[in-house]
Amino acid sequence: MLSRVAESVFWMNRYVERAENYSRFIDVNHQLSLDLNDEFPNQWMPLVFTTGDAAEFQKKYETHSPANVIRFMTFDEENPNSIFNCLSRARENARTIRENISTSMWEVLNEFYLLVKEHKKNYHEKQNLSGDGISVGLSEFLAFVRKSCQSFYGCLDATISHDEVWSFALLGRFLERADKTTRILDMKYFILLPSIQDVGSTLDLLQWLSLLKSASAHEMYNHRYKKVHPKDIAEFLILNETFPRSIVFCLQEIEESLEKVSGTKEGLPRNLAQEAATTYLNRLRSENIDSIFNKGLHEYLDDIQIELNQIGSKIVERFFIN
Amino acid sequence: MFIADYESKNVYDEMFSKEGNARQSYHFLKSKMESLGGLELVKRSSSAEKALMSLGITFTLYGEGEQQERIMPFDVIPRIVPSEEWVRMESGLKQRIQALNLFLKDLYGEGKILKDKVIPRDIVESSAGYLKQCIGLKPPKDIWIHITGTDLVRDGEGTFHVLEDNLRCPSGVSYVLENREVMKRTFPELFDKLNIRQVYDYPYHLRSMLENLADVEDPVIAVWTPGVFNSAYYEHSFLAQKMGVFLVEGSDLVVEKDHVFMKTTKGLRKIDVIYRRIDDTFMDPNSFRPDSLLGVKGIFEAYKKGNIALANAPGTGVADDKVIYSFVPKIIKYYLGEEAIIPNVPTYLCSQEDDFKYVIENIHNLVVKAANGAGGYGMIIGPKSTKQEQEDFKKLIIGDPRNYIAQPVLNLSTVPTLIADKIEARHVDLRPFILYGKEIYVMPGGLTRVALRKGSLVVNSSQGGGSKDTWVLG
Numbered sequence: 001m002l003s004r005v006a007e008s009v010f011w012m013n014r015y016v017e018r019a020e021n022y023s024r025f026i027d028v029n030h031q032l033s034l035d036l037n038d039e040f041p042n043q044w045m046p047l048v049f050t051t052g053d054a055a056e057f058q059k060k061y062e063t064h065s066p067a068n069v070i071r072f073m074t075f076d077e078e079n080p081n082s083i084f085n086c087l088s089r090a091r092e093n094a095r096t097i098r099e100n101i102s103t104s105m106w107e108v109l110n111e112f113y114l115l116v117k118e119h120k121k122n123y124h125e126k127q128n129l130s131g132d133g134i135s136v137g138l139s140e141f142l143a144f145v146r147k148s149c150q151s152f153y154g155c156l157d158a159t160i161s162h163d164e165v166w167s168f169a170l171l172g173r174f175l176e177r178a179d180k181t182t183r184i185l186d187m188k189y190f191i192l193l194p195s196i197q198d199v200g201s202t203l204d205l206l207q208w209l210s211l212l213k214s215a216s217a218h219e220m221y222n223h224r225y226k227k228v229h230p231k232d233i234a235e236f237l238i239l240n241e242t243f244p245r246s247i248v249f250c251l252q253e254i255e256e257s258l259e260k261v262s263g264t265k266e267g268l269p270r271n272l273a274q275e276a277a278t279t280y281l282n283r284l285r286s287e288n289i290d291s292i293f294n295k296g297l298h299e300y301l302d303d304i305q306i307e308l309n310q311i312g313s314k315i316v317e318r319f320f321i322n
Numbered sequence: 323m324f325i326a327d328y329e330s331k332n333v334y335d336e337m338f339s340k341e342g343n344a345r346q347s348y349h350f351l352k353s354k355m356e357s358l359g360g361l362e363l364v365k366r367s368s369s370a371e372k373a374l375m376s377l378g379i380t381f382t383l384y385g386e387g388e389q390q391e392r393i394m395p396f397d398v399i400p401r402i403v404p405s406e407e408w409v410r411m412e413s414g415l416k417q418r419i420q421a422l423n424l425f426l427k428d429l430y431g432e433g434k435i436l437k438d439k440v441i442p443r444d445i446v447e448s449s450a451g452y453l454k455q456c457i458g459l460k461p462p463k464d465i466w467i468h469i470t471g472t473d474l475v476r477d478g479e480g481t482f483h484v485l486e487d488n489l490r491c492p493s494g495v496s497y498v499l500e501n502r503e504v505m506k507r508t509f510p511e512l513f514d515k516l517n518i519r520q521v522y523d524y525p526y527h528l529r530s531m532l533e534n535l536a537d538v539e540d541p542v543i544a545v546w547t548p549g550v551f552n553s554a555y556y557e558h559s560f561l562a563q564k565m566g567v568f569l570v571e572g573s574d575l576v577v578e579k580d581h582v583f584m585k586t587t588k589g590l591r592k593i594d595v596i597y598r599r600i601d602d603t604f605m606d607p608n609s610f611r612p613d614s615l616l617g618v619k620g621i622f623e624a625y626k627k628g629n630i631a632l633a634n635a636p637g638t639g640v641a642d643d644k645v646i647y648s649f650v651p652k653i654i655k656y657y658l659g660e661e662a663i664i665p666n667v668p669t670y671l672c673s674q675e676d677d678f679k680y681v682i683e684n685i686h687n688l689v690v691k692a693a694n695g696a697g698g699y700g701m702i703i704g705p706k707s708t709k710q711e712q713e714d715f716k717k718l719i720i721g722d723p724r725n726y727i728a729q730p731v732l733n734l735s736t737v738p739t740l741i742a743d744k745i746e747a748r749h750v751d752l753r754p755f756i757l758y759g760k761e762i763y764v765m766p767g768g769l770t771r772v773a774l775r776k777g778s779l780v781v782n783s784s785q786g787g788g789s790k791d792t793w794v795l796g
Binding site: 002003006092095096098099100103107110111114164168261263319 | 377555568584
């Protein structure tokens with residue numbers, strides 16, 4: 001497979017995964033804000049901190065209004081990671097590798113992009129009338145984004161050979177997903193409670209619950225644990241071996257995909273990307289949630305992000321540049 | 323609306339005779355259109371457009387502000403070519419390609435046709451498509467022109483003429499195949515009733531033609547595109563996908579020890595055959611334009627050593643020079659001893675004294691074109707131009723007479739076309755695609771291009787032209 005094609009497949013999938021995550025982040029926060037009353041004002045900035053694009057946001061917007069945050073994360077053309085931009089880039093990558101993917105995959109992505117573009121136009125028109133960020137139809141739009149991403153995954157799964165193209169697709173998807181799961185967990189770090197006494201309060205739990213929902217993990221968490229408890233949530237999202245959004249799960253997929261694209265049999269020399277993934281996965285498996293909390297969750301999550309970035313750059317060096 | 327009010331005056335109409343009767347091959351289509359009615363036709367047309375949009379069969383307009391994506395305008399009323407007409411056309415096209423191939427072989431080889439003074443040597447040597455670097459080349463299997471898209475037009479009497487030969491990187495075949503898919507969805511009932519010759523196997527023919535060029539079992543084949551910003555990028559990727567071969571850009575390729583490799587995730591991999599959609603002089607900065615950023619250093623040397631096959635062979639451009647074009651009937655006679663089955667359009671060469679004089683005096687009645695122009699650029703249509711435009715163009719001709727030819731304004735035939743909610747006459751041409759492999763294959767039909775502006779004779783998509791599906795019956 002051409003290196004250029006592998007790189008485009010990888011990024012096409014990262015961008016689709018990112019769009020899906022963003023749509024869930026916004027929606028969960030939106031739902032949470034509807035449950036809160038005047039006593040507990042809702043907060044939108046944590047979303048922007050979570051995505052790591054706060055500097056970009058503050059350059060452009062003066063206030064942290066829901067309208068601005070939502071606009072920034074959905075349709076803003078100047079935010080490289082807005083849903084709209086993720087979709088345009090995913091589609092542009094798909095366009096350069098169309099001969100490697102199935103027509104139905106291309107059609108899903110292309111129609112998806114065209115509809116988001118249409119929504120963007122309508123949104124701007126409505127905005128001009130009302131100036132309100134949380135317009136009717138926001139939840140529907142975000143649900144549409146998630147469903148389209150999922151039909152893209154379904155199409156990928158069912159219509160292309162599970163060969164190299166497929167493995168690079170998974171690499172892109174799971175690297176992005178692992179990164180976003182760390183960011184979801186880290187969101188709690190940025191959401192402020194009115195006072196220290198509120199730790200463990202209804203509000204606190206409501207916020208933790210919304211994190212679970214942001215990772216689409218609510219139902220699966222309930223199967224495993226009886227109560228909503230911060231440590232359990234962190235344990236589930238970092239260390240669970242079977243939940244498809246946990247860090248450990250994502251790393252397992254990354255390790256397996258790397259093995260497939262490297263074509264190295266057991267006992268043969270492995271490349272640096274493989275080494276990095278395996279080493280880190282083993283380290284994670286040897287941890288438990290108490291030791292993680294002792295180090296400090298926020299610091300620990302930072303550390304994971306750094307490790308993921310390093311695996312990412314080793315993939316780039318090994319497969320995309322020659 | 324409707325078809326009863328249709329008018330096409332003083333011109334050969336593909337569907338209706340001068341007396342206003344539908345021609346035999348169009349009887350069924352006409353009655354079907356009448357029974358469907360105007361509203362239904364408009365409805366089907368708009369769902370056809372939606373399908374093209376979903377499939378992403380678009381080109382991008384880069385203008386001010388936001389870039390716009392458009393589909394190539396597509397008209398749902400097909401153009402029909404009766405089978406007896408097609409049989410003649412097919413043999414005419416095969417004859418032409420055979421002769422042109424022999425011409426190229428001779429030209430870059432012994433040069434007999436020049437020694438015999440059938441074509442003046444200076445005309446060949448001054449052609450922009452004539453590449454000295456290709457002298458002495460021996461392409462695999464002695465084939466130079468593998469893929470051709472020949473432009474045909476009808477005159478006022480309905481006789482087909484060759485307007486030009488496109489022997490470098492003719493495009494449009496992907497539209498033929500996609501238009502057909504959309505038409506099958508749009509008018510299933512017509513496909514049920516009419517015996518329309520299929521075109522879907524073109525990519526298989528193309529692939530086996532390319533395989534034929536390599537002497538190895540299971541050759542590695544690639545389509546070479548200039549990249550995603552090329553206006554024909556969609557087609558390049560479409561063909562690679564349908565053939566199941568690699569699509570590469572110059573930066574994916576590298577030449578080592580006179581062999582061509584592509585950069586893969588597992589290291590370098592050798593390629594055997596390249597269908598290149600990049601112009602001759604951009605292919606290799608070592609041998610041609612040193613400023614080419616799209617090219618691959620050393621690929622021409624690899625080609626000369628026989629380590630890579632290229633389609634079309636470098637150097638073929640000389641045979642689609644519009645001046646050389648005027649000699650094609652003589653070329654056919656010289657190599658095959660036959661008369662041309664499909665005539666040329668009468669052509670004046672500005673480099674000839676008498677012709678030059680005639681062109682300058684009659685420019686208002688002529689179409690004048692640059693010898694190497696394409697896409698409807700570098701031309702003037704006399705009767706549709708202003709005095710000033712004519713004067714300006716005369717200066718161009720006087721400055722470089724070798725580079726200009728002139729032809730009478732052909733009254734291109736018309737086909738009924740859906741314009742908003744009316745059916746109106748629009749001028750068309752036809753570009754069939756021809757493959758030269760083990761034998762010569764002519765795709766039944768081809769791309770019918772439509773000049774969508776009323777009265778316009780310019781069908782190029784870069785000038786606002788559209789397309790129609792072309793049906794060869796029987």
